[in-house]
Each structure stands twice: as C-alpha cells, then as structure tokens.
Amino acid sequence: MRLSKTRYLRGLQCLKSLWLHNFRPDLRAPVSPALQRIFDQGRQVGELARRCFPGGVLIAADHDHIPEALAQTAAALKRGAETLFEAAFVHDDVLARPDILVRVEGGWDLIEVKASTEIKEVYLPDVAVQHFVVAGSGLKARRGLLMHVDNGYVRKGAVDPLKLFRTEDVTALCAPHLKELPATLAAMRAVLGNVLPEIEIGAQCSSPYDCDFRDFCWKHVPDYSVYDLKRADFGTITELRHLGVMRLEDIPPDFGLTDAQEIQVRVAKSGEPHIDGPGIRKCLAGLVYPLHFLDFETVAPAIPPYDGLRPFQALPFQASLHVQAEPGGKTEHLEYLGDPKSDPRAGLVDFLIGRIGPKGSVVVYNASFEGGRLLELAEAFPRQAKALTGIKKRLWDLIVPFRSNLFVHPDMRGSASLKSVLPALVPGMDYEHLDIGDGVMAFLAYEALMAGKMSAAQAKKTMAALREYCGQDTLGMVEILRVLEQYAV
C-alpha cells in the first residue's frame, strides 16, 4: 500500500486520519473556500520560486499520472537536467515530489517551497521524508533546504523572486526525523493493515492543521461543551472527559478552574448573564463623544500586490464608519471600498482623515488589529502619518468589557468575538442572512474582485455585499454599546 509524502504527514498528525483517508475518504469534509485559497496561494508561491532557477525542467504529469511522472523524471535525469521541478521518486513504496531539485557538486539539493515567512517545526518531517525517498532512489541527496518568503522584503516595482525568497539549510534539523522515519513508516503500515484505530479527539485535531475528519470524529460533541472552556488546554479537557464530563454544566464545583472559566461555567449553568455593572461603568467612562465606530476589512496575500507592501502584510481595502455625536443620538454611516483594480490605501487614508473628526473616541473591536493597520498606513503615507497616528491614539476597544469578563452572556459561548457577542446582546442582529458573513468571506470576495474574474454584474453584487457586511460590523458595535450603557451602574 503506497504512501505519499502527503499521507505520511497526515499520519504523523493522526493515525486515525491516515486510516480514514485511505479507507473512508467519503467522510472527509469538502475543501472550504478558505482552504482552497491556501492551496492556491501555495501553488502561486511555488511557481514564483521556480523563476529563481531558470532552465529548470518541470515534470508536468500530475498526481493522477504518477507512472508518467516517474518516467519523465528518469528521462530528465538521463538527459542531464540540472534542475527539476516536481520530480517524482518512489522508494520503499513511498512517493515524494520535491518542489525543486538542484544538481550541486557532489549530489543534489532538494528544496521545499513554503508560503510562509518562517521555518515551522511541521516542515521538517516534510523535508525529511523527501530526503529519504530521493536518497533511497539512488540520488545523492546532499542537503534539504526550505525556501520561504522573506517578510523583510518590500515590493518596489515588479516582484523580484530572488529577493522575495529566503532559503535555509534544514539538513541538520531534519536528521532526527530521518532517523525515526523507517520505524514511523512501519507503524503507519501496521495501522493501515488493521481496523480503524481507536484514537480520542484531542489537540491533534487542529494542530498542526485542521483535520478534515472533524465532522466524523466530533459528532458526539455537543455545540457547546468542555471543549469550549476558555483558554483550557487539552490536559484540562482530557481530565474532565475522564471524569465523564462533556457539558460545561456538569463540571464538578470543586474542579480547579480559572476565574474566567468559573464565570463561564456559572453562566452556562444558570442561563443568566454575568454582569459587572461598576466595571462596565468604569470602562465606558473613557469614551469621549462624538464616537466614531470604525472597522476595516483586509486581505493579506503572500505575494505583495502593490509597492510598499511586504509578504502577508494586511492590506486594508474597506472601512465602515458610524458616527454618533452624542449619547443615545442618531448615527451617520460613512463607508469606503477600494477599487479592486488598484491600490486601495491612498483612498482609504483620505477617507479616514476626511471623515473622522478631530475630537472623540474611535471605537473599534480588537484595537490591536485596527491600530496595527493605522501604523502601517502612517508608514506608507508619511505626509499623513501625524493624522493617522492621531486617530490611533484615540482608539477605544469595545472588546475589552467582554474579554475582561465584565459582561458574559450564555449565548456568547465562551467567545468574545464580535460574531458571538452581537447576536447574544442584540437578538436578531446576526450575520446569517448576509451574502458575505465573515471576514474570511470578505477577503476572498475582494481577492476574486482583484483577480478580475467576475462579470460586471457579479462584481457589482459582490461590492454591495461587502458594503453590507462591513456596515453591519460597525452598526453592531453601536448597538452593543447601547446595551452595555444600560448596565453601567
């Protein structure tokens, strides 16, 4: 039963996942648009990396045509190719296709390309298994290298792949994985030769990657359970599960919980919100009218699309602003949505400086995010830097009362995110009815607009959906504050 590099890595994360992938692929969740985008981005980065090796030979046969890929690889090597992309090798019945293979003095370097700004532990077994297969196929594998995007790179003109990427030698780091590989492969084969292994759900279900068999393995877990206990590690959760506890309501009173967890459990048991009126009053005392409720939407491509951007730098393309002049007063809604065909930042800066008045708090939800974007805009637009940093200094973070447990509602289910807090505090105001209902959908939609692949009618509809979504975020913040004010005593 042939393993591939991908299956090997799946098996390292969870042997049950490997077994299910092999025998019950029908139970896998479909690839979500967000995951597909990660795959697409990885492919784009991989293709760009190849431009650092002019003259390289691409082994074009895909994963459905492995015998052809093996034959093409053998033929290219025989012809004396110096660099191969996606070459195919099999050793010990394991298939590997290194992204880039380069002939060097005394052997070959194999290079794995990652759409990441750093080396992660999870990449090491990835390189190790390729090293194992390539070396076992008879090639002298000299080094294993990781090529990843350099977050120190700032785009200026056309993207320069030689400057965008950084390559690091991970041969020594891979050595322990390489040593363990034969035994690990044997363990995987033993599992594949047996019935479905009994493995409890745990940290491996989301680390290092979200497992696509969650719907199957987690079906016995209720919507709200001990797995939602705030900041609980899997050690704590496993302890509770061994006590037979699944629901928060069933956690024994003497079980050691943090203060935040105790509040969460008490709220779950009683069904009543926890409200710290004096705490909320103290918190709201920092607000200065007029209030400007502000929200950004951003996209963060691996390959910077415009000058002045770094890889994965968040590019704000949209802002919604609700302005409230006095307590309880009416709000005015203003918005900005960039033209997807050009850099949206200059227009956004003009919007922010022109529409946010010189006085009053700028209310955001999770200030570190909006604050970070304002600083980046100030860096990119030095002439407007003073005004932008001035706005940043006036940020007031609406998440604080929820993150600090001053207001905990049972329907928030342990989360302080806007998407959890808004429908809990303002029934009927949720994101269910919107065509674009979360930040991921928003940036996927904007990326599709940037790619110019939509018809004019589709683009118009998508722009309208983006406006509605971002507007809902700031209107939601207005309503949340209105509710909080009622409890500030």
Ligand code: SF4
């Ligand atoms: S959901 Fe968890 S237990 Fe189930 S296969 Fe995936 S990683 Fe393994």
